[in-house]
Amino acid sequence: MHFLRHSLPYALALLAIGTVWQIAVWVSQANVAILPPPLLTLATLWELIANGDLAKHTLASLSRVVSAWGLSVLVAVPLALVMARSRTVERLLDPVIELFRPISPLAWIPLAILWFGIGETGKIFIIFVATFFPILLNTVSGVKGVDPVLIRAGRVLGCNNEATLFWRVILPAAMPTIIVGLRIAFGTGWAAIIAAELVAAQSGLGYLIADGMEILRSDLVLAGMIAIGVLGVLIDSIFRFIGNQYDWGPA
Amino acid sequence: MMRKDSHSKPIEVSNLSMTFRSDDGTSINALAPTNLEIEPGQFVAIVGPSGCGKSTLLNILAGFLTPSEGQASIGNEAVAGPSIDHGVVFQDYALFPWLTVLENVAFGLKSQGLGRSERNEIALHFLDVVSLRDFSDKRPRELSGGMKQRVAIARTFATNPSVILMDEPFGALDALTRRFLQQQLLKIWSESRKTVLFITHSVQEAVFLADRIIVMTARPGRIKSDFLIDMDHPRDFSSDAFRRIEKMVFDSLDEELAKTFGLADNQLQAD
Numbered sequence: 016m017h018f019l020r021h022s023l024p025y026a027l028a029l030l031a032i033g034t035v036w037q038i039a040v041w042v043s044q045a046n047v048a049i050l051p052p053p054l055l056t057l058a059t060l061w062e063l064i065a066n067g068d069l070a071k072h073t074l075a076s077l078s079r080v081v082s083a084w085g086l087s088v089l090v091a092v093p094l095a096l097v098m099a100r101s102r103t104v105e106r107l108l109d110p111v112i113e114l115f116r117p118i119s120p121l122a123w124i125p126l127a128i129l130w131f132g133i134g135e136t137g138k139i140f141i142i143f144v145a146t147f148f149p150i151l152l153n154t155v156s157g158v159k160g161v162d163p164v165l166i167r168a169g170r171v172l173g174c175n176n177e178a179t180l181f182w183r184v185i186l187p188a189a190m191p192t193i194i195v196g197l198r199i200a201f202g203t204g205w206a207a208i209i210a211a212e213l214v215a216a217q218s219g220l221g222y223l224i225a226d227g228m229e230i231l232r233s234d235l236v237l238a239g240m241i242a243i244g245v246l247g248v249l250i251d252s253i254f255r256f257i258g259n260q261y262d263w264g265p266a
Numbered sequence: 267m268m269r270k271d272s273h274s275k276p277i278e279v280s281n282l283s284m285t286f287r288s289d290d291g292t293s294i295n296a297l298a299p300t301n302l303e304i305e306p307g308q309f310v311a312i313v314g315p316s317g318c319g320k321s322t323l324l325n326i327l328a329g330f331l332t333p334s335e336g337q338a339s340i341g342n343e344a345v346a347g348p349s350i351d352h353g354v355v356f357q358d359y360a361l362f363p364w365l366t367v368l369e370n371v372a373f374g375l376k377s378q379g380l381g382r383s384e385r386n387e388i389a390l391h392f393l394d395v396v397s398l399r400d401f402s403d404k405r406p407r408e409l410s411g412g413m414k415q416r417v418a419i420a421r422t423f424a425t426n427p428s429v430i431l432m433d434e435p436f437g438a439l440d441a442l443t444r445r446f447l448q449q450q451l452l453k454i455w456s457e458s459r460k461t462v463l464f465i466t467h468s469v470q471e472a473v474f475l476a477d478r479i480i481v482m483t484a485r486p487g488r489i490k491s492d493f494l495i496d497m498d499h500p501r502d503f504s505s506d507a508f509r510r511i512e513k514m515v516f517d518s519l520d521e522e523l524a525k526t527f528g529l530a531d532n533q534l535q536a537d
Binding site for chain 2: 162164179
């Protein structure tokens with residue numbers, strides 16, 4: 016029942032998109048290589064699933080995002096903790112962050128190619144840039160937003176040093192905000208990897224759709240796009256589920 | 267019951283004063299040089315007008331603030347910072363929302379290095395005392411304000427501190443809940459007879475709970491009067507003895523309220 020209530024809007028949305036798409040095909044009379052009908056695209060998608068291509072490319076994209084995102088977590092979370100607990104560090108780093116933040120991660124693609132070539136490192140670098148700021152900024156605001164009275168309570172209940180206080184009070188208290196940052200970061204990372212793979216890659220979902228364009232197979236392009244969208248929603252709902260476990264409400 | 271090594275320590279405050287400096291360079295004298303001695307096991311209530319420095323005094327004793335001058339010591343040791351031996355009950359409960367009620371009460375016990383089964387045993391005992399054992403597995407958000415404060419009181423008493431500092435703990439609660447919590451506090455306190463410093467705005471509450479009531483002056487806070495209350499518990503709000511003490515405290519307080527609100531003493535009396 017719960018599942019049905021949440022998936023029903025998605026089913027309706029898919030139906031609506033399919034309908035509009037089919038109507039567009041009829042009205043435009045476009046060449047099948049330019050705008051394939053939805054059912055043909057679904058057949059192509061099924062073929063990609065059946066022959067293992069989709070799994071292979073998904074795995075390639077996903078492993079890049081996961082490793083770069085993980086690297087971001089390892090760097091951004093500790094840095095954010097220091098920034099949130101020290102005014103001096105925050106004042107020093109804030110202007111740097113504010114200058115870098117408006118630069119789209121995609122703007123780093125040319126440099127990434129020049130520096131790292133078209134191998135894995137360049138793509139991981141781009142996703143790192145894309146995921147770094149949401150994680151950093153949310154962690155900073157999460158830690159700064161911890162109710163000072165909880166910190167006092169932690170101290171009078173035996174958290175005698177910063178490390179204990181951090182593990183037992185600050186981190187759990189900031190966790191809901193941190194998880195939002197992790198989720199947003201994964202989303203931006205997922206969007207950026209496709210773009211990075213469009214430009215320079217031999218595998219991945221971005222490569223799959225770029226390849227489809229080159230061989231004039233827009234059904235491949237659209238099937239790849241559907242896969243990107245569906246996977247994005249799935250990953251996001253996993254994060255939402257994790258986030259709900261930490262949604263303990265006000266004290 | 268467990269942990270018979272219940273102990274309580276004296277509190278001593280000598281020439282303690284506090285001046286806050288605000289951003290625009292002006293300084294606010296929150297606490298005038300104050301001397302105070304509290305015997306071990308005594309339940310002391312402090313009443314005074316808003317901004318009289320009573321919370322400042324408590325925050326210094328808790329180790330949250332460093333005094334400008336003078337010294338605060340607990341058990342003949344100068345207060346150097348927050349300590350698990352000096353329990354604090356906050357006005358806004360300060361429960362950890364990610365932990366269950368039981369885990370909240372056991373939080374300090376974990377710091378004390380007790381094993382899980384021992385922690386749970388002690389925590390459950392104190393939840394029993396505040397009649398909340400059935401709520402052990404709930405999260406704080408599922409509790410009412412009064413229940414939250416009972417959990418917070420259980421959490422503080424569970425760690426067996428030698429003094430307990432309470433900063434207007436019932437200030438945010440409605441009158442009926444407040445009465446119930448006052449009774450529960452006396453119950454849990456009578457089990458261990460800790461030294462308690464209890465800050466309140468309510469004279470009635472002070473007279474109902476305390477062995478001794480200290481009235482503080484308007485800013486900068488000083489101790490104005492010091493009453494010893496020699497009445498057995500439970501105290502009857504409507505008894506003559508209760509009313510007489512209440513009036514004594516009010517009389518002392520009224521002069522300070524008049525100063526706070528810039529009125530002449532007789533104006534207030536006339537109201």
